[in-house]
Amino acid sequence: MDGGAVITEEDFITSVADALQYVSAYHSPDFIRALADALEAEESPAARDAIRQILISSRMSATDHRPICQDTGSANIFVELGVQAPIRWTRSLQDLCDEATRRAYLAEANPLRASIVADPIGMRKNTRDNTPAMVQVEVVAGARVDVTVSAKGGGSENKTKFAVLNPSDSVADWVVETVAKLGAGWCPPGMIGLGIGGSVDKAMAMAKKVLNDPLDIAQLRARGATTPEERLRLELYDRLNKLGIGAQGLGGTVTVLDVKVATFPTHAASLPVALIPNCAATRHAHVSLDGSGPARLDPPDLSLWPDLGGAVAEGRRIDLDALDQPTLDSLRPGDRLLLSGRLFTGRDAAHKRMLDYIARGEALPVNLRGRAIYYVGPVDPLPGEVIGPAGPTTATRMxxxxxxxxxxxxxxxxxxxxxxxxxxMQAIREHGAVYAVAVGGAAYLVSKAIRAARCVAWEDLGMEAIFEFEVRDMPVTVAVDTQGASIHRTGPEKFRR
Incomplete structure (x- = not known):
């Protein structure tokens, strides 16, 4: 390296900002290959349709450089700072990472959804620029600064689990039992990251970081395990896929694409285990700085994606402007629908405010009688777009x-x-309602079914405001019918082995 080379603050900020923009739109090649293999291996028609939608949406996002998922995530930035790295910084690493995050999420060419709220136990006001970033730093040997960025969505992050097992307990049994109880909110198929050993905080940090490792379970299965960590990975890969959870929890033979394991020495009396899932919107990239300027990331070749066309699977067409009880009563779990007409959006904050209005006897700003509501917080549109990527959020929060x-x-x-x-479920059954699922991880594809959008209430809530969408052939699958039957129960039961 040139003795006069310097890693400047601007080089670091530019590189991290570019990487955050990059991961918003591009799946990594190893993930694309693993998902394409999963499509071929999956036996469940409903799960195959979900994986197909994710792959189609992924290629569309890469082509148009638009977010893979409407939840563009918190900015997780892992920095390995070489002790001999030629840095000339005056600001803190947190400040540099926050500036990079601000630039990335407010970029005019591809604005990303701001999801971070300040004052988590108070007003929870959105910071509007997705700062602060979640930063982990390690000082290492060498003269480089290596940075791995990932965008971690709330659905998978919320399913994080931690336990301190007895040293004689089976880690594999605990993981299988835990994943079986996670439900589908983490948007499978994806990865499971495990941090085993160390301390409470060390285990959690390892589990988060190891999710950025390449997907290589196919190669590991081909050559065989040589370490306890590799043996655990292979055992869990087989056992977790035999749970029958499948894509989006619809039931199927592919639930995890890989299991990643990191270990560290621990106290003789302890066995800390952290489990963090990564969803079908897995997004991460690595850059390295040596003083020669900002890093560069090249887009993946579009030939990596299988040619699946651009159309979604066929389904029964439903007019949202003419929903009646006989139509609702005729729907069954697993039915594929194509929705057209008007619907409203609403997430946690809007639901809470609606219930507050109702409790005070005040009229709501929208009439929901006989209507549909979509749990979504969309990305802001670019000029010429009706709305940005608009995939579903986890329904259990409502x-x-x-x-x-x-x-x-x-x-x-x-x-x-x-x-x-x-x-x-009881309320759905009592009121003769229906719950349907859209595919998490296919946000850009779903957005193409939205032909008009306008904010109709509570703009102050940002992405959680109530919008009215006009949709045409929006693909969904019936999950809970008016009798309370659920595909998230019957689907996995069918494929559990």
């Missing part, structure tokens, strides 16, 4: 609001992702 909302408004159709809990 469960506690569902009984009151159905009773007070006459709402009839809810659309989200993952299963519903007992409270919501």
């Amino acid at each position: 469960d506690k609001f569902t009984p009151g909302l159905l009773a007070a408004t006459g709402l009839k159709l809810m659309i989200g992702k993952a299963e519903r809990g007992p409270e919501a």
